[in-house]
Amino acid sequence: MTSNEQGAATAALVRTGLRGAAILAAGLLFSSNAAAGFYNDGKVLLTGGVVTIDGAGGGGITPWATISGYGTRDGINGGLHYTYAYLPNYSLNSYGGTVGFYDRVELSYTRSTLPTGSTFDTVGLVADILPGVVGDTGIQPFNTTIEMDVFGAKVRLFGDAVYTSDSLIPQVAIGGFYKDNKNKELLHTLQAAKAKDWEAYVAITKVYFPISTLVSITGRYTAANQTGLTGFGYKDRTAGGDGGSDKKKELRLEVSIATLVAKNTAFGAEYAQHGDFLDGVGVNLNGLGTAGILSAVADLDLDSLGLVSTKNLEKALTQHEDDWYDLFFAYAPNKRISFVVAYAMLGNITLTPDQHGFYLSTHLTF
Template sequence: MKRVRVNGLRIFQCAAILVAGLASSSAWAGWYNNGKVLLTGGVFTVDGAGGGGAVPWATISGYETRDGINGSAGFTYVNLPALQVSFYGVNVGFYDRLELSYVDSRLSLNLPNLQTVALVLDAVDLGDSVGTDVWNSTLPMQTYGVKLRLFGDAVYTSDSWIPQVSIGGLYKVNGNKELVKTLGADKTKDYEIYLAATKILFPLSTLVNVTARYTSANEDGLTGFGYCHNNGLGTGDCKNKRKVRAEVSIAHLVAKNTAIGGEWQQHGNNTGGQSININGLNLTTITNVLSNLGLDLGDSLKQKNEGDWYDLFMAYAPNKHISFTVAYLMFGNISVAPDQNGFYFSTHLTF
């Protein structure tokens, strides 16, 4: 099998070394600032931005005020019945105005139906062309992000009904081009733009965030962007039409260092109902051949309708340097895997 070369981990390691060097230097001491209220910068999202687990907030990550800089590093692990995802990333907040972020992610698909296809394709030397693996098919992705606070202050203007509003951009690059195409996506890399509004209601100890994201992503981009609905002959309709999707987060502070809440993230349904593809051909014919050989896969190679993402979370921050988040995830269908509900663990370091 061909190995996909992704430099994201190397970039992350270099960034971590750079941040560590800055943190130990005398120059960093003059820039460092952590004056914001505990947990108000959010935790490390799967996209790298400050916010909830999946939804970026208008707040700038970290605890810096407008007088300094604060850096963060995060790790997230998602465990679902048929897949696992890990996220490693860093971000930096500048003067409570600008945020830069980077995340390297790995989605592992442990699906018997895909493994069967991979075994057959390996036997005829076609495995490399579709990016599948007999034991574990992996989709790596790198996400580069930027967020700019436009107006408002969620923390220091709590007596005003005007929320903090930020605009952000994400550029996502999927490293397994062949597997993304096999799963029916049109593109392996694309950009997203979002507008987030966050309001902290201090009398209720509650944060409310609403985000509008302009995107064509399939499963947050982990399985590509857009769709190619083919006719079984290697030709068909390929589009990457972006739409605005809604996202909501609500977090309630039950103690000064503990928050509970939930999120909803609207998703599209670009590839639902379509068979996975091999070199532009869908697998309807191949499925019939496998059935004749005693390998009856039925509709298991058809993409399920993509579901919205929901989660219920608890975040705990013993101090301003570390926080932990656990969540129960309700992701619905992902690619050819139905009913993907499971658990999420994340740790967020700030310095």
């Protein structure tokens, strides 16, 4: 390349670079102008609620009719959230983002990761020692993990939860989730009918300032087992499948009551009704149901060696599900961050009882 050619190439590079810089600057200018036009954080502290484990604006386990974030009807606001619940046999990690548009529409995404500790160790061990059980049960030698994507949308229909203090009309919103559970093999073992499903809800929320209390009632139309973490509905997957299936959605009640104790602090309680699709249902190990597994274990003659109690084993292979409760304390030092500390009482989750423990959540709002 001659020096002239090099000079021309350099000039072209400079021109390209300048053009790129100009486009970038224009883009930044446009986006900052756009942000100035659309961005809004004008709601009063805590009135956007916190974020549920499903990612919707609301309490800890129950979506409210409020639109997440601090955006008023004049703009857009969003945030990121992370929730950690430490239970005897599980540790739920739920993280994602929400965006609220004009205090009307909310979109959310959340990834839930649920390491299950020792929950499925017994099932996994039985699967490993029984002859003829082959294939993937979804159970790892240690710490089987369930992962689920949750896409959410909510629309505020009418009402103002905060300011219509002289009216009985609450704020009402409808919303829905699409949940995609990634551990399909485990859901087959647990005999859930589906790994992916949608659910819909209606939320009614109102703040009663004279008693400094927020009340929110939600009706959720769903077939979820443990919010979908163990799939949706029931389908007998043992040989023959004579147990049939049941994946018909049902309406479940959820309630949040929060006492406002300061402009940035609330504490309260929540209740979420759960279904019983898998309550009392055993596991499926490649077509072998509980009875078959017990029989096969008995054939191994381990009982006589005192190694296995088939009585306890039957219990250990049977799932249960309970309604969820929690007591929570929410604190928002400013509009950029809030914290929730809760004690969650979730009862039986799949094979393990007494799943009660602490729940920590933080919501970063822009």
